[in-house]
Amino acid sequence: MTATLAPAEQLGNRLHGVALILVGMSSVQFSAALAVSLYPVLGPLGVVTLRLVGAAVLLLAFARPRLGGRSRRDWLTIGLFGVVMAAMNVCVYLSIQRLPLGAAITFEFLGPLTLAIVLSRRRLDLVWAALAGAGVLLLGSGLGGVDAVGVLFALAAAACWAGYILLTRRLGQAFSGMEGLALGAAVGAIAVLPLGIGAAGAELVRPEYLALGLLVGLLASAVPYSMDLLALKRLPAGAFGIMMSLNPALAALAGFLVLGQELSWAQLLAIGLVVLASAGATAGAGVSGKRSPRARSAR
Secondary structure: OOHHOOOOHHHHHHHHHHHHHHHHHHHHHHHHHHHHOOOHHHHHHHHHHHHHHHHHHHHHHOOOOOOOOOOOOHHHHHHHHHHHHHHHHHHHHHHHHHHOOOHHHHHHHHHHHHHHHHHOOOHHHHHHHHHHHHHHHHHHHHHHHOOHHHHHHHHHHHHHHHHHHHHHHHHHOOOOOOOHHHHHHHHHHHHHHHHHHHHHHHHOOHHHHHHHHHHHHHHHHHHHHHHHHHHOOOOOOHHHHHHHHHHHHHHHHHHHHHHHOOHHHHHHHHHHHHHHHHHHHHHHHHHOOOOOOOOOOOO
């Protein structure tokens, strides 16, 4: 589409796409910071339940998916997607309870980064993998008395994120629009609901917390997914993936501005190394003609 546009129009189109991505990523990371502020009342399991239920309600209302005419394979994909999405969110929220937001998201980002490197199979990707490994080691040593359980939760979230990306591709191939995402989000909300009820009980149905749950669901799922869809119409998949590499840095900024979580220069350098490695791996995948696995992930 952009090939028929004048150079100035192409530049404007791409800048518009970049702006959409930045809005979507900022929405995700600042919603996570807002969710953390609810931990003292609801705990991480209560907060993630409100987030997923809010996201499911909004997506179902928007997509209005049909239930009939689905094959057994379609329902299996929906079920796996929902369970993986629920596990990913539970693990990352439990990690954020124990680690600074920027550090938790950096560890979690190893999932899509590893997937990009594995799918690319370029020699240069070994350099990016080494750079990411150095960043992770530096981040771990810079945290001082790092919470091992928090790191394990973040790494589990990373593994789930990689699976989430692959299942998102399957959903995109099997369903039109956002029908598959909406049904998968509903499965995820149902899967996590017993955990949330057990952790927060009646607090979950207080009107003010329900409203915040819808807000977090809107900011964490509905807004960024819509921004991603619009941005992918204006940017190549490789450029999109490079922009998504900024997520750990934006998480660190959100943690600082909203939660007052300060990071040392060593920790910021570590996050920067992971961001650089992810951008390099994604750019390489784009140059080699392969589609970035991050390009279709609706985090």
